[in-house]
Amino acid sequence: MNDSTMTLRVARRTVEADGIVSFELVSLDGRDLPAFDAGSHIDVHLPTGYVRQYSLCSAPHERTRYQIAVLREPQSRGGSAGMHEAVEEGAELRVSRPRNHFALASGQITHLLLAGGIGLTPLLCMAQHLDQEGGDFELHYCARSRSRAAFVERLANEPWSGRVQFHFDDENDQQRLNLDCLLKEASSSTHLYVCGPQGFMNVVLDAARAKCWPENRLHYEFFSAPGVDTSSDGTFEVSLARTGKTVAIPADRTVTQALADAGVDVPVSCEQGICGTCLTRVLDGEPDHRDLFLSPEEQARNDQFLPCCSRSKSRRLVLDL
Numbered sequence: 001m002n003d004s005t006m007t008l009r010v011a012r013r014t015v016e017a018d019g020i021v022s023f024e025l026v027s028l029d030g031r032d033l034p035a036f037d038a039g040s041h042i043d044v045h046l047p048t049g050y051v052r053q054y055s056l057c058s059a060p061h062e063r064t065r066y067q068i069a070v071l072r073e074p075q076s077r078g079g080s081a082g083m084h085e086a087v088e089e090g091a092e093l094r095v096s097r098p099r100n101h102f103a104l105a106s107g108q109i110t111h112l113l114l115a116g117g118i119g120l121t122p123l124l125c126m127a128q129h130l131d132q133e134g135g136d137f138e139l140h141y142c143a144r145s146r147s148r149a150a151f152v153e154r155l156a157n158e159p160w161s162g163r164v165q166f167h168f169d170d171e172n173d174q175q176r177l178n179l180d181c182l183l184k185e186a187s188s189s190t191h192l193y194v195c196g197p198q199g200f201m202n203v204v205l206d207a208a209r210a211k212c213w214p215e216n217r218l219h220y221e222f223f224s225a226p227g228v229d230t231s232s233d234g235t236f237e238v239s240l241a242r243t244g245k246t247v248a249i250p251a252d253r254t255v256t257q258a259l260a261d262a263g264v265d266v267p268v269s270c271e272q273g274i275c276g277t278c279l280t281r282v283l284d285g286e287p288d289h290r291d292l293f294l295s296p297e298e299q300a301r302n303d304q305f306l307p308c309c310s311r312s313k314s315r316r317l318v319l320d321l
Contacts, residue, residue, distance in 0.1 A: 005045070008033075010091045011065065016150035020118060021084055022057075022069040025095065032063035036098035038129035039122050039193075039221070042066060043096035043269050043277075047086045052079035053275050055195075055221070056098060057121040057151075059128035066095075069150050071118040101276050101293065102221040104129070105191045111137035112186060114177075114204055116196020120150060122221060123195055131160040142167040142177055142200065179204065183211050193219045198292075215297050222274050222292040228309070236312040240264065240321040241283055255307035264321065266307060273309035280305060281320035286313040 012024035027033055041055045058067035070083045087093065102122055104111065111130060113123040120141055130137045143149035145168055155164050167177040186192075192213065194204045201220055208218055233251045238259070240247070249258045256266050256278060269277040273291030287305035298304070307319075 005043075005094050005096050006034075007092050007094050008066070010087060010089050010093065013087070013089045016069055017152075018148045019072045020069055020148075020150045021072075022067055022150070023083070023087065024058075025066045025068070025093065026064060028092070033066055034097050035063065036060055036066075037100050038104050038126040039102035040098035040100040040125070041102075041122070041275070042068070042098050043275075044068070044083070045094040046079065046082040047091075047093075048082040050079050050082055051269055052083075053270055055102075055122035055125065057124045059125065059132065061129075061132055066098075069118065069121050102193075102195070102219060104135075104193075105217075105219065108189065109136070110187060110190040111135060112182070112190050112192045113137060113139040114192065114194045114196075115139065115141045116194075116200030117143055117148070118150070119194070119196025119200070119221075119223065121195075123193060124151060124155075126193065127158075127160065127163070131158075131163075137163060139164045140167060140177055140182070141165070142169075142196070144168070145170045179207050183208055183213070191217045191219060195221045195223070198222060215295055218295075228290055233311060236314070237316050238307075238312075239284075239316060239318045241318055242321055249311070254309065255311070259307070259321075266321070268308050271308045273306045276306070278306055278308045280307055283318040283320055285315075285317035287311070287317065288313045 007028060008025040009028055010023050011026045014022045016022045036056060038060055041053045043051050043053055045051050054068035056066050057069055058065055070080050072084045073080045104126055113126060115123045123139060127137060127139050146152055155161060167175055192208055194201050205218060205220060235251055236249050238247050238249055238255060247258055247262045249255055256268050259266055266278050269275050273293055276293045281304050282302060286302055288311040289299040289305060290309045291306040293306055
């Protein structure tokens with residue numbers, strides 16, 4: 001183990017639903033694992049060489065294990081396929097210490113948790129923590145069918161199961177999610193948390209913004225980024241304020257790739273603008289934001305960007321590097 005990663009053993013591998021497998025990770029020596037907050041994720045270094053982020057769905061007070069659940073993506077770039085095909089019980093995996101970019105808000109508030117498919121994982125962790133702490137919450141879980149929904153039996157048997165509502169596309173209309181009503185009836189002290197496929201999240205967030213929910217009450221985490229049309233990308237340059245070095249960014253290279261080619265290492269993980277690992281301060285210039293990590297308000301300030309995917313609208317960006 002070093003300061004940022006540790007080696008854990010897969011103690012249990014369980015098929016939770018069609019296409020979804022959970023992995024229970026424990027320390028090699030039986031010691032407690034580093035503490036984490038609800039909404040945290042870990043970076044998992046796969047045997048195939050990929051690094052992927054997975055939300056922790058075990059309760060934060062359970063220090064003896066980390067549990068993650070992985071959906072087998074039809075168009076997998078190697079991450080989910082690697083977990084499903086190459087990781088068995090007893091395997092050892094190098095993982096990062098937990099990080100949290102999807103934290104619960106504090107104060108006397110109500111937490112409205114909306115999960116779409118595999119997006120349940122961080123919200124399950126939140127629900128367990130809120131129950132432990134006496135927090136006010138309700139969880140809505142949307143999926144195409146019961147067979148494709150993970151942890152249904154577990155949720156139905158939790159002491160807080162009365163706070164959970166299931167919504168399945170292939171069942172009767174009465175149990176469908178009435179998003180308009182749910183958002184309209186929420187109090188002004190309610191905070192919304194949403195995670196799942198991008199289409200699901202866009203519908204929820206667009207509906208909330210249409211009802212004038214302020215951004216500070218909207219919390220979300222994306223699992224993957226949509227494809228971006230790069231055919232019109234041009235060249236620009238990046239100036240590094242700390243060293244005075246200037247690096248040209250070709251049209252066919254990301255900022256992090258071009259910086260790496262020039263011997264400048266910027267930590268990266270997802271390389272899709274989701275996890276926030278490479279978040280960098282912008283001192284001058286106008287970024288072309290293409291990430292899903294920063295909120296619209298944060299992007300509008302143009303004082304930081306994610307160089308793994310974003311580019312520049314101005315001829316030059318000055319970075320705090």
